[in-house]
Amino acid sequence: MRPDDWRLTEDVDAFLARAGDFLRSRPALHTTPLSVTEKLRTLGAAAHGGRFPVFGLLERADEQLLRWCREFAADVGEDVTIDAASWAGTRFAEKRYTFSETPNGTPVSMAGANPMVGGQVRVDPVYTPAHVRGRGYAGAVTVEVSRAAPAAGAQEVVLYTNAADPGDAVRVRSARSGWRRKRRGRGCAAGAV
Template sequence: MTTAPAGRWRLTADPAEFLDRARAHLHAEPALNTVLLTVADTLRTRGPHAYGEGEPPPLFGCLDGDGAVRGAFLRTAPRRVAVSPRTADAPGALDALAGELAALVPGLPGVMSDHAAAEAFARAWQRHTGDAVAEDLRQRLYRLGALTPPVPAPPGAARVAAPGDRELLARWHRAFAADLGQPSLMDPYRWADARLAYGGVTLWELPDGTPVSMAGATVPVAGQIRVAPVYTPAEHRARGYAAAVTADVTRAALAAGAGEVLLFTDLANPTSNGLYRRLGYRPVRDYAQFTFTRAR
């Protein structure tokens, strides 16, 4: 049994139009909408193929009802749909969205949002399509409280990555996605080039100049910066390098004027969750990704 949606989904391929229409909805809780805000801003500034050439244009949508936007989503092919958490509060909204997308994107691979909205959309998708759905990643969103850098710091120092680090960044970006068991959202070299363009990756180097860890940061959007990704090769782990480079990137985000600094962790990794808590990050909400397997 479904509920009639409280509004109508309006779709567009224009990220600027989407951000303009959904601004009040997304900015009411910018931390919870950090992924939608940063992805839409990237597509607005870098063009519709920022996440890959040869793919269909991105798709955005707003649920208009009672004179206000009550829900939002975006999707960059061939990836999952990302849904704003508050969409689940509008009666029938996720069921109506699942029905529309089932007709438009029959091979949709999955959904990501906070756990409640992601699960609700996944169940609605299953009802409309008969596809199997499975949760395959649980994350926790953290917000910085008061930064507490590690003391003592490990040997070495932080430095902003330079063009000569491009190959290293691409390799580590690919390895980070492999550790999560998830495909990269962007071609690793395209990602490295985008981050190098604004100094968006910091490396921790040993005194001999060997890079041993990296932490990235998004551009400021809605007064916030998200630390992502943080990666240390297996042979250099458990030595404090990730904590040190994350603290440095966090400090730089605050110095750049960020009102909030955010990050996501994989809940299957207790080490990283403990690390970020020690640095002063506090949990906000759990998020999830569901994968859809087409019915035969």
């Protein structure tokens, strides 16, 4: 992401107006930012040593993330509405996203990673827009996410791919990268590193 994708503010109310619904959609996962912002909202700067922290709001990339999740869902046949109003209720909201970028900072691919559960992190979705596919971007971002998860304590990383599509680029390249098939499901295969 480029620096101009971010808007910085010390205004906790402006931050919560933009991010509050998302944070409250999974309060256990977001307990720290919810606690900090509530303390600042009620006590003011005194709650933070007399100074307000700076909050970052990701502007353009939010719209891009929504668009790419919509495009991914359409590509795999998911019937889901993904927009700012419905985001918190979608399966996509709980994930942390990593983007692959060109040298000039243009995002070209993304991979989502679910929160760790039982020592396991699930990688899903992996998406590259059609006009930049076939250049290794999805493979690169998948490798990055799959390396970060064990570094953060995951004992296993699971990648969902489209088993029904023999040409699924992520599945094919992942097999070359050391992933091994664990089981079959309807329309997807799970692999683990």
